[in-house]
Amino acid sequence: MLRQLRPRSALFKQSPSRLLAAWESPRAYSIKADAATTQDIDPSKLSITKTTTPKDLVPQNELVFGRTFTDHMLSLEWTAKEGWLAPRITPYQNLSLDPASCVFHYAFECFEGMKAYKDSKGQIRLFRPKNNMERMNKSSARIALPTFDGAAMIQLISKFAALEERFIPSEKGYSLYLRPTMIGTQRTLGVGPPGSALLYVIASPVGPYYPTGFKAISLEATDYAVRAWPGGVGDKKLGANYAPCILPQLEAAKRGFHQNLWLFGEEEFITEVGTMNMFVAMKNKETGQKELLTAPLDGTILEGVTRDSVLSLAREKLVKEGWNIVERKVTMKELADAAAEGRLLEAFGAGTAAIVAPVRNISWKGKLVDCGLKPDEEAGEVALKMKDWIEARQYGDEEHEWSYVVPK
Ligand SMILES: *Cc1c(COP(=O)(O)O)cnc(C)c1O
Numbered sequence: 001m002l003r004q005l006r007p008r009s010a011l012f013k014q015s016p017s018r019l020l021a022a023w024e025s026p027r028a029y030s031i032k033a034d035a036a037t038t039q040d041i042d043p044s045k046l047s048i049t050k051t052t053t054p055k056d057l058v059p060q061n062e063l064v065f066g067r068t069f070t071d072h073m074l075s076l077e078w079t080a081k082e083g084w085l086a087p088r089i090t091p092y093q094n095l096s097l098d099p100a101s102c103v104f105h106y107a108f109e110c111f112e113g114m115k116a117y118k119d120s121k122g123q124i125r126l127f128r129p130k131n132n133m134e135r136m137n138k139s140s141a142r143i144a145l146p147t148f149d150g151a152a153m154i155q156l157i158s159k160f161a162a163l164e165e166r167f168i169p170s171e172k173g174y175s176l177y178l179r180p181t182m183i184g185t186q187r188t189l190g191v192g193p194p195g196s197a198l199l200y201v202i203a204s205p206v207g208p209y210y211p212t213g214f215k216a217i218s219l220e221a222t223d224y225a226v227r228a229w230p231g232g233v234g235d236k237k238l239g240a241n242y243a244p245c246i247l248p249q250l251e252a253a254k255r256g257f258h259q260n261l262w263l264f265g266e267e268e269f270i271t272e273v274g275t276m277n278m279f280v281a282m283k284n285k286e287t288g289q290k291e292l293l294t295a296p297l298d299g300t301i302l303e304g305v306t307r308d309s310v311l312s313l314a315r316e317k318l319v320k321e322g323w324n325i326v327e328r329k330v331t332m333k334e335l336a337d338a339a340a341e342g343r344l345l346e347a348f349g350a351g352t353a354a355i356v357a358p359v360r361n362i363s364w365k366g367k368l369v370d371c372g373l374k375p376d377e378e379a380g381e382v383a384l385k386m387k388d389w390i391e392a393r394q395y396g397d398e399e400h401e402w403s404y405v406v407p408k
Helices: 016-023 027-037 102-106 129-142 150-163 243-254 305-321 332-340 381-394
Strands: 072-079 088-091 109-111 114-118 124-127 175-184 196-206 217-222 259-264 269-273 276-283 290-294 324-327 344-351 355-364 367-370 403-405
Touching: 072 150, 088 150, 102 175, 109 129, 124 150, 124 381, 129 150, 129 175, 129 305, 150 175, 150 196, 217 243, 243 259, 269 332, 276 305, 276 332, 290 305, 305 324, 305 344, 305 355, 305 381, 332 344, 332 355, 332 367, 344 381, 355 381
Parallel strands: 217 259, 217 355, 290 324
Antiparallel strands: 072 088, 072 196, 109 175, 114 124, 114 175, 124 403, 175 196, 259 269, 269 276, 276 290, 276 344, 344 355, 355 367
């Protein structure tokens, strides 16, 4: 049906069989061919237009996540014909887009979430930015948006972050949240690969996720709605994955829960918590050995940078304390059994916003499964350690290859 909506497309003039072929599998091929002949991001072509009306800084204790933005934005336009055009930093401003732009109709949108931190010497640091760029390229490629040179983009983001330095508070816990976003801008109702796109980065100063210390959250195990499925796009940061999760989140909130614990399948595999990866620490039923478990990257799980950092740190530091670190599918029943048998040590979500979010309990099949925290405890031992270890590398207290120092 929708194919008939593409009367102006060059493809339409071709024979039906050719049209089908171009429509289906060779898409990735044609995008690669474009990339080879068109230009990639060129940071040397950056132009900077500074604002003439600098914003007042919001007092640190009044910062709300994603509410206020800095003075400028970084933008790059792309066309199928020319590739990536010259990058620009301009005053933060509205976009002007044709109402037929494909982003509004078919959700050609993907994004990233990363942070810039200020260290004790006043240097700005990014945390594992290469991972964010690689993930963004995977997301964009999946929805036929262009890919780009991640290293070139890190250079541009660095220049942008440096320009917005005054918005980055130097206290621990504070940072500048960076939101790289890519949208398809082609004016067409035809369902096909966008012939033009816009990649932009905006920035929002953020305070600590837990200003008064950890607060453990309560989850509702969600089985009536599914966040992601095999062969789907749950492992990509596409905007289209998030809007459908809000209604179940409101439902859970109505019953007094902070987040959904997304289950999958008849087995009720634990996948993710809200928009964070999920970790469970329990003692092995047979051996009694302590295990830190998280779901494997099977296509339904977002490849979290924090998830990877937690796993790396656990393998580096917890294994020698006798822990076993395991990426495998864990069912909700397994978790509930471990809780009932006193083997569940703790559970937490992991993501850039909070680093770790300790879980107090999970509502499941009308019962409340207790996740092992004492009543006066807001976080377990592993969550506490992980937050410290990761922050030490984010803020450069521990010099580490994960931290990228923005050149002055
Ligand atoms: C962004 C995101 C995460 C966490 O990824 P980080 O890179 O650690 O911030 C986890 N799950 C979902 C669904 C996400 O969108």
